[in-house]
Amino acid sequence: MASTSSKPPRRRAPTTDAAALASHSAVLADPRKSVKQRLAALTALGWAITDDPQRLAAVLGLLKDPSEPMRLRLAALAAIQSSTFHPERLEKIRADYLRALRTVSSDADLELRQRALGMLAREHDPATQERLIDGLREPSKALVPPEKALQLLSYDVHSNAYSVARAIVDAPPNETARREALRLLAADGASAQMFEDILMDKAETSEIRQLSASALHNLAPDRLQACARRITLDPSEPSDIRSVGVTALTHFGDNDAMQQDHVLNACLTQLGDGGDGEDPMLQTAARQYIAKRLA
């Protein structure tokens, strides 16, 4: 499309001047300069960090050096990470970048460690995945809390984390870790029965049962339909779980089977027409069912 403006758009001048880049690099590497000055130099270097192997090595060295101020190290990590959003830039530096991340993934600082592990997990780094699993099996080796480790492992279905996640579901160190383990197992075809059992277990919390319903829909939709029907027809179930059941039947149920299910339809008609005593959320869900399936 032709431009209607005679004035070219204003562009910020890129930091490509060799002398300026050398000056910024010198400031960044000088420990006598203040953290503020060094941070400013790092910002000024921008993506140019990855253009020169020596400059990259200097920033990676700063990141790995535990004697450097943590603010500066975190800023160095962010600067390198931002340049890796560009695939071609990442490809050029990838091997050195991963090696530096693996080094700082054992750093004493939890935030730096956690961020490095997050980046490595997103790259599906096998060594990182194995260290996270080791930490789940032996908490004394853990680099991050178990719920965080499970979250990072869930980035890759081939991370070999299903067996350890099942063990955590059975004997969780805390409820958050159990929830994350269930989230991870939502992609495991062999866990459908476990999710069905949890969904039908009234002793479980609503959050965990809803999560199980979602996982079961992912792994075995037919089994979710059967469970949803049982839950809907069971007045002793909490209203929020019954609402989940009705919603599942409304949106994912087999239409022919639903229309011939007179017991279910009578129940939902009664719920939809219910008086003030009925839970509004359940009532709304029942009305949606009637509108979609019985209209």
Next chain:
Amino acid sequence: MAPAEAASPLSEENFARIVDALGSDPARRSELIGFLDERHSVYRERGTAAVARMRGWTLLTLARRPLQNDEVVFVLEELQTGRTAYEVACAARAMRSTANPVPAMASLLLRAAANVRAVDDHVDLVRYGGVNDAEDASSTATDVLIDTLAWLGTAVAGVREVVETALQSGDPPLSPRQRERVERCLAQCTAGAVGGPPACCTPGAGWTGLRRWLARTRADPHAIAFEDQDGGLVRYGDFFRGQPTVVVFFYTRCNNAGKCSLSVSKLARIQRMLVEAGLGHRVQTAAITYDPDYDLAPRLRGYAQSRGMRMDARNRVMRSVEGAAELRLHFELGVNFISSIVNRHRIEAFLVDGQGNITTSFERLQWDEQQVMSEAVALADRTDATAPADACGGTPPATVVSPAKRKRIWLAPLAYLAMALLPKCPICGATYLSLSGIMALPHLGHIYWMVPALAVLVVINLASLGWLARTREDWRAFALALLGGALTIGGGIALDHQASIYAGIAVSLIGGMLGLAGTRVVLGGGRANAGTTCARPTLRLGPSPEPASSSSLETLATPAR
């Protein structure tokens, strides 16, 4: 789906030790190669990364000695489709053990460099483990690939243009040092030294061995039932009937773009090519998932649709709902699992005839759509030529000939020919079997009954030579044939050792010829009566040596640890 099993008790450390020990013993090379089979029990319940490390180390160990042509295929497979830095680097290093570097290898190395550009990492090829985080370590997978390209030397000249184009386009992206190495290599090359692709680059139906035969006989494809992309159920015998089918295997969660996604896209292309050629009604297509627990009908449909596959009753994307184990056995699928997830698989495509029999398989290396289509159409032609027209289609023949009569028409001349050519005495039998039967069988790798057929032929050969030996009281020829038979059946079929097959054939031949020569001498030496025995219609079968004991057969049926 593989049932969840207890984790393999063998640690990676011990695995590496075993591989090292096998690598130092040339006689146990076949066991080492066995570790490159995806189905090997050692990979069951291992993580994907562990499998990559183990296979990579096996490749490196294998390459401590010169690679044979049939071993190079594992290296080429990894270079062509590998997406892990360590395994690709191991394959590149292993390539340097090939006896005859050829230009096609340079193209594969560049392709591998492009494949690993998004997963490159520092690698350690000296110690088992793969990753090298030492500060002084500087070799990445791309470095190893470029070093191997330089090792190819003048062979690169044959693909000079390909290499130059890669350098100009920046794909794969190379560091200044890597670039300089490639340019130096090109400078050293002299144009004109163009070679053809190596014989090893073409996947062939090789000698399949007793294990494959046993596995296939154990599988009952009629126990297999599928669910298709629309939730429709179909049994194996009902879908694979009447027309040939092109079958590919895949799973939707495969993260290697060069394997499953590409296979389904190529199957879609075959569909389009068949339709464009007006042959869409003669060949069926099927994509079957390795991961039936997760790949439910809607996922299958979405995956295939997004890759351009046409789906209808004759073109389906399917998951097994019954007989998953039989499916793996029947197709001898190169796949292994950890829990419910595939941890390793190879590329595999098949042609299945109108009776549900596998006629051709394409394994490990990328298959060519045009070639697969041509073979499928040829199979359809053969099916049309032999099958009677059914009620649903096909032109009825002008003259109706009863099946029995048609059989007689074909059988009569064949019977005469067979009578003319069949050996009519033990001497002829021994010679025929030595010269043609045994020699030809190894090249009929895809025939599932070849193992028992070969065993029977070897026994007949031995029996006839035994009869001669007893008559002449000279057991040398028989002993040689016995040795040949043992090598062919024992080392060749049972252990899948190619060299044993050829050694067995050679020894059997010598035995046969010696038997023949001995008979001539005897015939000329006054035992003329021996000559009259040539006309005897029956042979006396002596005690036949067993090809292998039943217990050893059981052992061989499962990959060796």
